[in-house]
Amino acid sequence: MTSLAGAPLAALAGNSGRFRLLPFFAAASLAMFLLVAGALWYFERQQGAFFRDVQNQQIDFFKQVQDDFASRQDSVARRDLLSIHEAGNVNLTRLFANALWERDFAPFVGKAGQISVDECRALADVPDAKDGKPKPSAEKKACFAEIGKKIAAFPEFAGLNAKVFEMMKKSTVFKIKVFDLRGITVYSSEHAQMGEDKSLNAGWLGAAVDGKPTSELTFRDKFSAFEGVVEKRDLISSYLPVLAPGSEKVVGVFEVYSDVTPFLNQIKATSADIRKAAADNQDKVEAAAVADQETVDDSGTRTLAIVMLLLLLLFAALFAIVWRAAALIARQEMERDHAQQQLAQSEKMASLGQMVAGVAHQLNTPLAFSSANIQMALQALARFALPLQVAGSFSRLVKATDADKVMVNVASARDRVADIDPADLDVQMPQAMLQDTLQGIEQMRELVENLRDFTRLDRTKTSRVDLNKSLHNVIYIARSVIPTSIEVKEAFADLPEMDCNVSQLNQVFLNLINNAAQAIGEHGTITVRSLVEAGRIRIDVEDTGSGIAAEHLPHIWDTYYTTKPAGEGTGLGLSIARTIVTEHGGEIAVQTRTGENSGTTFTVYFPVAA
Ligand SMILES: Nc1ncnc2c1ncn2[C@@H]1O[C@H](COP(=O)(O)OP(=O)(O)OP(=O)(O)O)[C@@H](O)[C@H]1O
Ligand SMILES: [Mg+2]
Known part of the structure; x- marks a missing residue:
């Protein structure tokens, strides 16, 4: 035996099992819409951030270029200033040497060279408090200062000094020193510096040993110049070799300090100008970047808004289509349900028709035999008419007579009585027939009652x-x-x-x-x-x-x-x-x-x- 239970009603029933198209579509596409909107917004922001980064990089780069340019310009100007002045100083010392060396300085330097410095040099150095490098001790300095004093005490010193002052007065040269080949300061326009040992000084070494001039730019708060003490000056100090006339042989070293404050101020002013121009340019570039960023942001926001609007329109259009489709489907479903109901109704009517035919058939049998029985009973009853008439006449006669006996003229009645067949006088037959008919009627009543209950x-x-x-x-x-x-x-x-x-x-x-x-x-x-x-x-x-x-x-x-x-x-x-x-x-x-x-x-x- 195979068996199968009926599926639950809900699965069959059209409405409860129907796919809810509109809410599903609305929820799904709305979620998608939000997702797309979110993604667009995210990418838009990413793009904006990237653009901002690029802009910032460009601004930084531009700033670097400008700074680089300004500082290069400054250092190049300073270098040029240095080399121009160095060349000037070389020429100056050459003139100075030509004028004074052979006659005045050469014998003076030679005489100073007679003074031994070995004793002073033998004195120990002490480590510097700042950088720890060995520096001459106070004793050693004093020893060399002593040598300076001895040189200054030479009788020819005053004349020489006067000549130097005479030559350098009103020039840009603020100070001049002369070193012998041992590195000892044999002359300084600042007399206190005479006797100092410069043998370890890189400038002196360059000039004395390699025969090359070396210059550097320095700033001094206070400085003893030929004209007296000057303040806050930019100076170029140059170590310059003194060559023996007509040869490449170094015979001494000059150190010349010349004032470049006005030139350097000019360089500083130019640099400041350039830096200001650079800063202005930077401001402009940054302002342009901000404006660009705003334009890009605006256009991004506009694009986003347009895309959102289009998406919204698309959603609305799709929603309208789906809504329309859902309505159409619902109507079709309703029509189908209606048709189904009609079909069920017509099926019911058909089975009702079948039933009516059967019922008619069932009614027909008792109806037919009841009607036949009634007809036969009627016929039987018709045969009772004559005997009953006779019986009636006889009854009247008996009632009208008081006597015990009545005389009947049989001859007159014979004709009528002759028609009466005693066999016809069976009353049980119509009774049985009517009884049957009653049963037939009972059958029909039952049928009708059942029908009424059924429908x-x-x-x-x-x-x-x-x-x-x-x-x-x-x-x-x-x-x-x-x-x-x-x-x-x-x-x-x-x-x-x-x-x-x-x-x-x-x-x-x-x-x-x-x-x-x-x-x-x-x-x-x-x-x-x-x-x-x-x-x-x-x-x-x-x-x-x-x-x-x-x-x-x-x-x-x-x-x-x-x-x-x-x-x-x-x-x-x-x-x-x-x-x-x-x-x-x-x-x-x-x-x-x-x-x-x-x-x-x-x-x-x-x-x-x-
Ligand atoms: N007692 C049964 N014995 C054998 N098959 C049956 C029986 N009852 C139903 N079926 C099968 O199931 C089918 C569906 O029955 P259902 O009553 O739904 O429709 P139908 O009888 O074909 O048509 P309708 O009832 O609308 O006149 C039938 O066609 C028949 O094949
Ligand atoms: Mg059936």
């Missing part, structure tokens, strides 16, 4: 009923439409009452019995069984029909599924039955077997009334 007009009303009565009714009606060769058995157990719509349940059982009869065809048995099982009412409609083939079994509950030829079945019977049963809180199932001992049992379960 109860108030179809929506629920009432508390005994299902056995309802089943009996249905079987009674069904018998009128199914062949008499099919036996319908009732096997009812006592049932508790249940609340139901009787006319709908009648339809369920009529559908099941009709199906059973159609599956049987000619000869067979339909058993309608009722029982109480596990607190539920159970109704079986069992048949000895052909059974349901496995390939049809899964589909029998489907609306419009039928294996019967067109015109015979609509495929609505079981679908309607299941809907009604489920609406009553019940269940319907099937068990079937094909082949030998084939047959099908539909089982319906109902809850009992509370």
Whole structure:
């Protein structure tokens, strides 16, 4: 036996199982819209940030270029200043040397060279407090200062000094020193510096050993110049080799300090100008960058707004289309439901028609024999007329006579009495016929009563009923439409009452019995069984029909599924039955077997009334 329970009603019922297109579409596309909007906003911001980075990099680069340019310009100007002045100083010392060296300085330097410095040099150096490098101690300095004093005490010193002052006065040279080849300061226009040992000084070494002039730019807060003490001056100090006339031989070293304060101020002013121009340019570039950024941001925001608007329009258009489609689908579904209802209605009408034909047939038999009986009874009664007339005359005669005996002229009555056949005077025959007729009428009354119960007009009303009565009714009606060769058995157990719509349940059982009869065809048995099982009412409609083939079994509950030829079945019977049963809180199932001992049992379960 294979069995299949009915699927839950919700899955079948059109409305509850319908795909909710509009809310799904709205939710999904709105989510997508937000996602796209978010992504666009994110990328827009990324782009803005990238542009800002590029701008900042360019601004930094431009600033670097300008700074580089300004500082280069400054250092180049200072370098040029240095080399121009160095060249000037070289020329100056050459003139100075030409004028004074041979005659005045050479013997003076030679004489100073006589003074030994070994003693002073032998004195130890001390580490400097600042950088830890060895520096001459105070004692050593004093020793060399002593040597300076000795040189200054030379008688020719005053004359030489006066000549130097005379030559350098009113020039840009602020100070001049002369060193011998030992590195000792044999002359300084600042006399206190005479005697100092410069043998370790890089400038002196460059000039004395390599014969190359070296210059550097220095700033002094206070400085003793030929003209007296001057303040806050930019100076160029140059160590310059003194060459023996007509040869490359270094015979001494000059150190010349010349004032470049005005030139350097000019360089500083130019540099400041350039830096200011650079700063202005920087401001301009930055302002332009800010403006560009705003333009880019604006255009990004505008693009974003346009895209959002387009997306919104797209969403609105799609929503309208889907809304329209959903409405169309809903209308089509309604039309289909309506058509289905109409079909179910027409099926009901068709089965009603079938039933009416059967009922008419059933009415016809008692009607026919009742009418025949009444006619025969009438005929029998007609034969009673003469004997009754005779009996009437005799009764009158007897009543009119007081005597015990009456004389009757038989001759006059013979003709009439001769027609009376005593065999016709059987009153039992019409009585039996009328009795039969009464039975016929009783049959017709029962049929009418059943019909009235079956097609109860108030179809929506629920009432508390005994299902056995309802089943009996249905079987009674069904018998009128199914062949008499099919036996319908009732096997009812006592049932508790249940609340139901009787006319709908009648339809369920009529559908099941009709199906059973159609599956049987000619000869067979339909058993309608009722029982109480596990607190539920159970109704079986069992048949000895052909059974349901496995390939049809899964589909029998489907609306419009039928294996019967067109015109015979609509495929609505079981679908309607299941809907009604489920609406009553019940269940319907099937068990079937094909082949030998084939047959099908539909089982319906109902809850009992509370
Ligand atoms: N008792 C049964 N025995 C064998 N097959 C059955 C039985 N009951 C139903 N079926 C099968 O199930 C199918 C669907 O039945 P259903 O009552 O829904 O439609 P139908 O009887 O074909 O048409 P309708 O009831 O609308 O006249 C039938 O065509 C038939 O193949
Ligand atoms: Mg059917």
